[in-house]
Amino acid sequence: MERGAAAALFPAVRSVWAGSIVYPPGGRYGPRVQQDIQLVLLHTGMLNIQVDGEARQVQPGTVILLKPGHHEMFYFAEEQSTWHRWISIELEPGGAEQKRLLEKLPWNVPISEELNRLTDVMLSLQGEGEPAYETLKALGISALELFAAEQQRIRAKLEAHPSVAAVKREIQNSYAESWTLRAMAEAGGVSPEHLVRLFQRYEQVTPMKFLWNYRVLKAQEMLAYTGLSISEIAERCGFQTSYHFARSVKQRTGLTPSAIRAASWEGKDSGRQQLNGE
Known part of the structure; x- marks a missing residue:
């Protein structure tokens, strides 16, 4: 269109x-x-x-x-x-x-x-x-x-650089998997060193940082919109421990997983109360 x-x-x-x-x-x-x-x-x-x-x-x-x-x-x-x-x-x-x-x-x-x-x-x-x-x-x-x-x-x-697009697509489809830089490079059909240069040029981050940023993004969505426990979300998003999960989320968002969930659910409860005239 x-x-x-x-x-x-x-x-x-x-x-x-x-x-x-x-x-x-x-x-x-x-x-x-x-x-x-x-x-x-x-x-x-x-x-x-x-x-x-x-x-x-x-x-x-x-x-x-x-x-x-x-x-x-x-x-x-x-x-x-x-x-x-x-x-x-x-x-x-x-x-x-x-x-x-x-x-x-x-x-x-x-x-x-x-x-x-x-x-x-x-x-x-x-x-x-x-x-x-x-x-x-x-x-x-x-x-x-x-x-x-x-x-x-x-x-x-894809026209800009197919290797970057291929790696991003693989990450988005299986971000919970255990990824290494070498595995990403194989998915993109280039060497690890070249993949790092490509990502820094087209995405302004390294491939590994793109992966962790994407995992945190998906975790934020699950915290806000599902009732899954924090440990379940950590596992589904590819974090090895709940401590690693909490630290990564805090570093990238400034909030703990519990704070993100509380803020989101508080907003939903407030909206429901207004709609019900409470």
Whole structure:
């Protein structure tokens, strides 16, 4: 989709809503017929989805696009909880131009930090008394723009240097694994020394620092949006001990894992109380 094309859908937007849910191991949802445009951000676990009978597997760290009128069935990871968030955009029935714009959007892309933060903002707005409906509509269109732009950004990074993109993709798909610089270099098809130079040039950090920063980012998400214990989160994010986990989180965020969780949950409780008139 060309830049700004998603904004063309704005006059047709009836409403926008965001949500967050954790499914237990072996959870299922459906069947259903999709009514809206929906972005589904998969943070932890695994998702197997059937769309009109076609099976697709979704990896954590991925956002997928679901379009109106399709039959869907969701199957979640068998051995662990699955956490995902979503943004639903309800449109007025459209014609050929609306269909053309939607067809230009990709099926899935990695979750960008910008889309993650935008989803945070939408959930926060919904938790502060009367939701700002017009603001949510604008943010929903912005989410589609970010979704479309991510594909272009991935293409640009691949063109900039495929080795860096390959290593980042491997890390994002398996950040809990035990990574070494040599293993990263093998994934990128270059020597360890050359990979360090490439990352410093294109990402302004070393490969190992990128890995630890990404682990902390995923840990923050789990602390804020799941009920997993701190030790479970540490293990799922690739930290050898809870002490190492707490120290890394504090170094990169200035807060302890417990403080991050408390601040996030306090905000959610406050929002629920306002909505319930307490």
